[in-house]
Amino acid sequence: MAEMAAPRDKEASSNYINRDLSWLEFNLRVLEEAQDTEMPLLERAKFLSIVSSNLDEYMSVRVAGIKDQIKAGYIKKDFTGYTPAGLFKRITKRASKMVNEQYKSYRDVSRQLAKEGILFTDYEDLNMSQRKAMDIYFHEIVFPVLTPMAVDQSRPFPLVHTQAVYLAVVLSKETDDPEEEPYFAIVQVPSNLARMIEVPARSNSKKHEFVLLENLIEHHIQTLFSGYTPQAVHGFRLTRNADLTLNEEGAEDLLEEIEKELRRRRWGTAVRLEVQKGIHPYALGRLQEEFEVAENIMEIDGPLDLSFLMRLSGVLKGFEHLKYKPIEPKYPVELLEVEEIFEKLKQQDILLYHPYESFDAVTDFIVQAAYDADVLAIKMTLYRVSGNSPLIQALARAAESGKQVTVVVELKARFDEERNIAWARKLEQAGCHVVYGLVGLKTHAKITLVVRQEPEGLRRYVHVGTGNYNDSTAKLYTDIGLFTSHPIIGEDASALFNEVTGYSAPHNWKAFGVAPTDMKDKLFEKIRREAKHASEGKPAHIIAKLNSVSNQEMIDELYEASKAGVKIDLIVRGICCLRPGVEGLSENITVISIVDRFLEHSRIIYFANGGDEEVYLSSADWMTRNLMKRIELICPVFDKDLRKSLIRILELSLNDNVKARKLQSNSMYTRVVNDSPRIRSQFEAMKIKSWKKTHRPL
Template sequence: MAVDFKDPEYYENRELSWMMFNERILNEARDPKLPLLDRFKFLSITASNLDEFFMVRVASLVDMVHAGYKKKDLAGMTAKEQLDALRTVTHEFIDRQYTTLNRALLPALEKNGVKLVDSYEDLNDEQSKYVDTYFKENVFPVLTPLAVDSSRPFPHIPNKSLNIAALITTGKNGSRLLKDAEKEGDISFATVAVPSVLPRLIALPSDSDKESDFILLDQIIEKNMSKLFLNYNVLCAFPYRVMRNADFELDEEETSDLMKEMEKQLKKRAWGEVIRLDVEENMDKRLLNTLKKNFHVSQEAIYPIHGPMDLTVCMDIYGLDGYDDLREKEFTPQVQPRLIDCDDLFAEIRKKDIFFQHPYDSFESIVDFIKQAAVDPKVLAIKQTLYRVSRHSPIIAALAKAAELGKQVTVLVELKARFDEENNIGWAKMLEKAGCHVLYGLVGLKTHSKITLVVRDDEDGIRRYVHLGTGNYNDKTAKIYTDCGILTCNELIGEDATALFNMLSGYSEPAYWNKLLVSPIWLRDGFYKLIDREIEHAKAGRKGRIVAKMNSLCDKDMIARLYEASAAGVKINLIVRGICCLKVGIPGVSENITVSSIVGTFLEHSRIFYFYNDGDEEVYMGSADWMPRNLDRRVEVVFPVEDPDLKECAKHILEVEEADNLKAYYLQPDQTYQRKDRRGQKTVGSQMTFCEEAIQRTNEYLESKDNETYTSRLFKPALPPEE
């Protein structure tokens, strides 16, 4: 009987899989072997991740339930079933976050001489006076207390803002302003926002030089609430926080100006439906009912919090000055040895393609590529796609400079990059003013590809230089995300790059591509052919092997193809950082598939795809995950790594990560993720290995008297023998 590889039983729900990914990050916060402040950092990351998850994914499910959407997902779950499951899982997850904070991290922090005052009632006299003075001089002028009555309706509470709600009543003297409207003892609701423009973590005077005390800004405001409502008695005050639906649909075909429509939609985002309400665990029931009624939330959407509201404040604790011994030593990205003494980057590229593995290899080399192109009199044109860039991007500045110098500069700025829309709109306007041709991509598609094309008039004619990568042109995140890229002047890739930009700027649809795999039309079929070829080899009795590294795997058809390959005998190793809807260990379906997920200091972000091809190995890298949106609804670019030395570099990354037994979690048949038992084995941490290799390459180069004698050595992990 033929196996139905698309049986929902063979698939994990996407949202529940993402929650397991966030759980793996929480495990880092719970790991006592890590430096203490790094554990606070990981806890903060779980909180910011969860915020975005609610604003987009949970919000989308809420919309589906409201619309009566009945279609099931790849795992056979309706939107209502998914939402119900997530409410349970997220409540439990938040409980574990605060258990980690209260029982492990804060006590350990206090042992190291740093105390976060739990409540303003715990302040000593000196600290209490200091807090009151700080409030009067720094906080009070910024606050706007808002009362609610018949003439002042319930105010709009911004998304993700931290607020303090209070019940107040008129005192014995009453209110001269409202003496006819209120009687003594009448209870009113009031709220005040904790200003995000002020630091939330406030240092307190301490009796000891060896100890530091801190208090949260919200505690300071709560202590001084009576000063905001003179002639009133504050009966109680509790913090709360709302999460709103930040997901929206943009009808690009019906708008004549995409930028104006995007700006209009961004304003609407602030008024999205409340889909999560965080309240202090013991909040007064009268306050809670008022919030519940005005925000129109169900009981399931209310999350009682036992500790500081909004755990992203843990990133402030991570950044405390004077405690470097409680943080992992920061790694300094290394300049590629070939580029250390390089005066002419274009000449170096002509010699041989250059491979980059960020953040181990410095991203500054890519920035320099754009900067040099901007001022090089031989450069005629620069074309680049931008998805997410930093707030003070040197790349943007270089592109503007190039346009001012008279070069043809074309920049595709993706306005629909979620939560970077406003930033990108600002950059697009600035680039247009500088004289750049600014594109917004194809209607209905996000442009997620990472590509730069530089056209240069070399001595032997026009030549195209291309940078292709797996990550964004963001000099800030390039220090904490792992990504790969190449610089090349390969003629066929240059032709493809030109065709790609012509496709994005006009209506030119290439008949074929020389080297690149491009979505939404060509990429899916390209991957199918590569997988099918391994299936053919396996069925013919030859070795079939696939290694694929990506951020997420949730495309049903792609997973079904992998199941078919596994059933045919192809050995498949998947390194998937986040969402993975594939299940391992299913007899006759996925017995030949392993899945690992690496969670470490750096965010794993590169996409690398390896196919054994009966010994004629092929390696690809690119911007696309195996998700429906990447394969069908985005412009993505996947490129071959053909230079033998560069191919070895890409293979080496996969080999080391496959051998990781320190930071890798392995998916089990019961859908849990477990770390390997390292007893009796050499410890291999892939990120640590790559850091050491980068430093070693630099040192070897600097110690070498003759550059011609320099050879790069790669760490070879001890891999188990293949079956």
């Protein structure tokens, strides 16, 4: 391997950055948003919440997997130079440091909120009338829900649910010998009650005060243990292994197998224990003994689980100056005043850029297909949908009216398994053909096919997206959607559904690249083509906007293209295992990450191709799981104007000098700083009324 010129900042000596450590760097960038004093205060609180939610999933899946490897005695190094044990040690150290920084930020945000009249107050600091109101609330609402659970010889340790907040209570009796072991009990803080309780305002005060539910329970803990004296009450929270282990080959019914595994998830092994700062030593010892946790114990100086802050903005009225102004997604201008979407799509392809353009256009496409008498069939993939998706209603209506409706539902979409099981059953009851994909592969492609009988014959209409068919997240994530009636794309779409739902020989794709069969090879072929163009002195440039880049083979291909002289610009929101800017290896590669108001989620790939530019939309990141273990697709954009629109989106990201961070060769990220006028790509995107303008040369 080439000699590394740049310092590593304690990174392993490798041409690659470790995936799990790269993820921690991503979550640090999220935390930086919470620390950004230019950001509206309640938005900073949201980012604190996101840091917690992100870390929960990371611990319950990624770190859980590493602990499983350690338990199995696995000692082989990964391609970045880490053994599981060495990586676990590094992760716990970095994660602990991150959490300490998060709670420092929480205290700062809390102080700033207090100046605005929004306070988190301890019960002890309330006045008499406020205490009375909270006492009534506790006895009427909270007390009936609580279940104190003693732990002793006759009562074994109860099930502790993953990521729920509990109170550990150490008790004694007056008659006890001081040398005897104290009594021990736990109380779950009810997750079905509001975590933040707004207290009646003080006289002549406009301040909003909140008491946290666990603080209220702690103050009234004596009511749960009459005859005993509470010696100490401290919060704790357990994170369990949440990764599903499915035997798909042996499962007669995949839906039932997943339901069983979801029940087993409750008993997953302990991965992380969070405890309130100053926890009683006896309580900590009992928890460590029960959960068999010796490492990854985090002592928290503040409320456990800051994800409750996500709700703060919604419960407060009259604080609009502390929030972002609401965005009103525009309905695509091409579809305004259009009664028949299909008639319009006969004439032209249409591009959607969410959340700046409304997801309602996608919903209308499905709804019109459901009610159109000329539509014969609707085929669709569903990975994650919203809680009350209008798409589900439309698909059910289409099936009930006699149309052929096929829905590929991905039951293994992590943490959405139960919701997807419910949708699958509802669709089956309505008469839809529900398919759960292929054994061993998640269906992650986002595509809808509508087959319509028209005077000149059957015509296929296709929607291909980079994001899920979820009207809720379409307001929060940046994603691209393409409507087209191009016959080549329609033919490939039909073939894709035939492969997923039936027995079909691998298709000779004319437009698509499909994982796991040929997407990776097609991408490699195009990367090598750019290298050939570079050697011939022709335009050679790759731009890829993705969520993650971690597949070693893909990174090696990019390194080879860089050495051949190809300019490579990667816009990678999250994990990036490629080490840019290394002399003789990757000096022609730059990597930036943008973390801002909306979650960057769109996947766009550009190839200069010697001047004959190509642009693709993709459902896949450049990770091993996407390229090898999922059904994914890349789709070319044939329309010249729409290609220019997508290039403009890439340009905006590359020119961002407000929220962009640049990955250095030592694996650290630094903010992009230059003398150009300030460009905040997401905010600039809100201003653009039409994406149909010629782009500047890149």
